[in-house]
Amino acid sequence: xxxxxxxxxxxxxxxxxxxxxxxxxxxxxxxxxxxxxxxxxxxxxxxxxxxxxxxxxxxxxxxxxxxxxxxxxxxxxxxxxxxxxxxxxxxxxxxxxxxxxxxxxxxxxxxxxxxxxxxxxxxxxxxxxxxxxxxxxxxxxxxxxxxxxxxxxxxxxxxxxxxxxxxxxxxxxxxxxxxxxxxxxxxxxxxxxxxxxxxxxxxxxxxxxxxxxxxxxxxxxxxxxxxxxxxxxxxxxxxxxxxxxxxxxxxxxxxxxxxxxxxxxxxxxxxxxxxxxxxxxxxxxxxxxxxxxxxxxxxxxxxxxxxxxxxxxxxxxxxxxxxxxxxxxxxxxxxxxxxxxxxxxxxxxxxxxxxxxxxxxxxxxxxxx
Amino acid sequence: xxxxxxxxxxxxxxxxxxxxxxxxxxxxxxxxxxxxxxxxxxxxxxxxxxxxxxxxxxxxxxxxxxxxxxxxxxxxxxxxxxxxxxxxxxxxxxxxxxxxxxxxxxxxxxxxxxxxxxxxxxxxxxxxxxxxxxxxxxxxxxxxxxxxxxxxxxxxxxxxxxxxxxxxxxxxxxxxxxxxxxxxxxxxxxxxxxxxxxxxxxxxxxxxxxxxxxxxxxxxxxxxxxxxxxxxxxxxxxxxxxxxxxxxxxxxxxxxxxxxxxxxxxxxxxxxxxxxxxxxxxxxxxxxxxxxxxxxxxxxxxxxxxxxxxxxxxxxxxxxxxxxxxxxxxxxxxxxxxxxxxxxxxxxxxxxxxxxxxxxxxxxxxxxx
Numbered sequence: 130x131x132x133x134x135x136x137x138x139x140x141x142x143x144x145x146x147x148x149x150x151x152x153x154x155x156x157x158x159x160x161x162x163x164x165x166x167x168x169x170x171x172x173x174x175x176x177x178x179x180x181x182x183x184x185x186x187x188x189x190x191x192x193x194x195x196x197x198x199x200x201x202x203x204x205x206x207x208x209x210x211x212x213x214x215x216x217x218x219x220x221x222x223x224x225x226x227x228x229x230x231x232x233x234x235x236x237x238x239x240x241x242x243x244x245x246x247x248x249x250x251x252x253x254x255x256x257x258x259x260x261x262x263x264x265x266x267x268x269x270x271x272x273x274x275x276x277x278x279x280x281x282x283x284x285x286x287x288x289x290x291x292x293x294x295x296x297x298x299x300x301x302x303x304x305x306x307x308x309x310x311x312x313x314x315x316x317x318x319x320x321x322x323x324x325x326x327x328x329x330x331x332x333x334x335x336x337x338x339x340x341x342x343x344x345x346x347x348x349x350x351x352x353x354x355x356x357x358x359x360x361x362x363x364x365x366x367x368x369x370x371x372x373x374x375x376x377x378x379x380x381x382x383x384x385x386x387x388x389x390x391x392x393x394x395x396x397x398x399x400x401x402x403x404x405x406x407x408x409x410x411x412x413x414x415x416x417x418x419x420x421x422x423x424x425x426x427x428x429x430x431x432x433x434x435x436x437x438x439x440x441x442x443x444x445x446x447x448x449x450x451x452x453x454x455x456x457x458x459x460x461x462x463x464x465x466x467x468x469x470x471x472x473x474x475x476x477x478x479x480x481x482x483x484x485x486x487x488x489x490x491x492x493x494x495x496x497x498x
Numbered sequence: 499x500x501x502x503x504x505x506x507x508x509x510x511x512x513x514x515x516x517x518x519x520x521x522x523x524x525x526x527x528x529x530x531x532x533x534x535x536x537x538x539x540x541x542x543x544x545x546x547x548x549x550x551x552x553x554x555x556x557x558x559x560x561x562x563x564x565x566x567x568x569x570x571x572x573x574x575x576x577x578x579x580x581x582x583x584x585x586x587x588x589x590x591x592x593x594x595x596x597x598x599x600x601x602x603x604x605x606x607x608x609x610x611x612x613x614x615x616x617x618x619x620x621x622x623x624x625x626x627x628x629x630x631x632x633x634x635x636x637x638x639x640x641x642x643x644x645x646x647x648x649x650x651x652x653x654x655x656x657x658x659x660x661x662x663x664x665x666x667x668x669x670x671x672x673x674x675x676x677x678x679x680x681x682x683x684x685x686x687x688x689x690x691x692x693x694x695x696x697x698x699x700x701x702x703x704x705x706x707x708x709x710x711x712x713x714x715x716x717x718x719x720x721x722x723x724x725x726x727x728x729x730x731x732x733x734x735x736x737x738x739x740x741x742x743x744x745x746x747x748x749x750x751x752x753x754x755x756x757x758x759x760x761x762x763x764x765x766x767x768x769x770x771x772x773x774x775x776x777x778x779x780x781x782x783x784x785x786x787x788x789x790x791x792x793x794x795x796x797x798x799x800x801x802x803x804x805x806x807x808x809x810x811x812x813x814x815x816x817x818x819x820x821x822x823x824x825x826x827x828x829x830x831x832x833x834x835x836x837x838x839x840x841x842x843x844x845x846x847x848x849x850x851x852x853x854x855x856x857x858x859x860x861x862x863x864x865x866x867x
Contacts, residue, residue, distance in 0.1 A: 171823060195819055203793075434544070
């Protein structure tokens with residue numbers, strides 16, 4: 130089945146759509162749970178399904194280093210290796226090379242760096258990023274891009290865009306798998322003219338989907354939101370738009386309102402491991418003593434396996450007793466919370482009530498954008 | 499429903515039976531997964547059920563210290579607090595007071611000690627051990643006993659037996675809950691005459707079940723096995739016999755062959771967290787490089803959720819990448835392995851082929867008793 134995106138409804142700039150992939154259908158806007166090392170931390174595939182997860186993200190940098198994409202290919206690909214039957218998106222490894230690797234040297238040919246695990250000298254070229262993702266067998270692969278920091282000087286941003294475009298062409302040329310869609314990444318920081326140039330050049334190459342990269346790298350939420358709408362408007366209406374590495378529920382609401390279809394973020398699992406639960410009324414810190422005797426669930430209207438079975442008092446106890454079930458259960462609830470949020474967003478867009486849903490949700494969350 | 503034990507089959511000294519408890523039926527011989535702090539480490543109740551767990555053990559000492567039995571009683575008891583609907587046995591806290599607490603002072607009235615968590619000065623009397631377990635609401639409670647070390651002088655062993663008998667009477671007098679069975683614990687180390695005296699005195703008090711305590715405290719497996727049969731023979735045929743804190747698969751086979759019905763041990767979860775998988779062919783160390791590219795399951799004939807879904811290569815990767823899903827999945831398999839072992843033991847006893855099953859199993863395990 131060839132990759133396909135169908136735009137079903139719009140409500141202002143917000144969009145509801147459907148991705149058809151080699152591993153099934155994904156309803157958008159979608160949040161992808163992050164499965165960096167071939168596992169969404171602490172959760173089994175059955176738990177992810179119970180939490181309503183439609184799609185997971187795998188990190189090419191981590192998987193290429195350990196256990197290696199060749200080993201995963203031998204095992205039948207990433208889906209089979211991690212026993213996840215639904216769609217997977219892999220990033221290109223670019224972001225991690227910039228944020229995790231040591232001794233990075235980058236030129237037009239390649240990024241050369243040392244592994245953060247064992248110090249081995251490695252290089253990543255656009256062609257290698259494509260080959261690795263083809264070996265992983267993800268449903269959506271990403272072009273290798275250069276992601277400068279939030280405070281990079283404008284000359285560096287311009288150079289990063291130039292290199293990102295050059296690498297996108299090389300990725301497109303190298304890409305072979307018909308059952309995998311290759312998305313391009315728009316860079317340009319918060320310089321909207323630079324983003325427009327980058328987007329236009331990538332759109333001319335006709336990719337099946339486009340990501341906005343270089344957000345969530347240190348800019349304020351206000352800066353990000355201000356840049357989102359014009360950045361999204363540079364992208365073709367009939368192609369999916371993926372905002373990489375974002376974010377908090379309030380960021381997702383703001384980004385959907387500005388035309389974004391796809392998201393990923395470590396927050397639900399990372400915060401879950403640290404005893405923070407997402408709820409429609411804002412975050413709960415489960416270590417706090419106020420939960421010690423609270424027999425209620427995390428959220429009274431949440432249908433997730435955690436809220437159906439366990440009290441806040443029990444979850445509080447698990448964290449105080451340093452029991453690994455605490456991180457597992459809170460990660461499970463948080464991932465389910467994100468799934469529910471996205472389902473509610475899709476319903477609101479379909480009903481033409483997204484602006485109202487957004488206002489009510491943000492007021493409940495106590496968030497200000 | 500009152501507590502009841504039915505002896506269904508015998509095969510030599512081995513017995514197959516059925517426990518009726520307030521939370522349902524348990525087929526014996528049974529292995530209880532250890533849920534020290536109101537959780538079997540890393541596993542959800544749904545995973546425990548999928549692993550065939552019939553009954554779990556909670557530790558009174560840990561639960562009394564944190565979150566406190568009063569809090570658990572308020573929450574509706576331990577079953578409801580941890581969301582486990584099947585039977586629970588709680589120990590008396592005695593063993594942990596001896597092994598974990600600091601500054602222990604013991605006399606006939608009470609054990610006085612400092613909490614291993616916060617150093618608080620606490621005391622445990624037989625009456626308190628019963629009250630706490632009644633608050634926890636377990637299906638089977640244990641009398642407070644004194645458990646001397648393996649190398650304790652015979653005078654200390656004799657004094658411990660005397661105190662254990664005295665405390666058993668006080669526990670029996672204090673015990674109120676009709677939906678909870680109170681078991682007595684036979685002490686006496688490897689001194690079989692002392693064990694016989696202890697057992698006879700306890701049997702005269704007519705408890706609904708009896709445990710053998712003071713094993714698995716440093717004696718060799720050979721010493722334990724040699725003491726088991728005569729110790730078990732001191733106990734009434736129509737009452738369940740529980741060997742506390744044991745053990746390895748080979749220990750369980752040896753103990754069932756000598757008339758034991760109930761077991762508990764931390765090994766399946768503790769070893770699972772440390773990358774060791776139990777299999778019918780003996781243990782596997784999943785960190786070993788030999789598993790790196792092994793696409794097979796932990797055990798080809800295991801029907802557990804882990805063996806149905808994941809390869810040894812994937813589990814090896816999870817441990818090398820320090821992913822918490824590794825400990826979770828290996829704990830799940832190991833608990834399922836113990837459930838399967840016990841089911842096979844029950845089938846063999848019913849078929850009158852236990853001796854053969856035992857010989858074949860031990861040969862496969864590579865164990866020598």
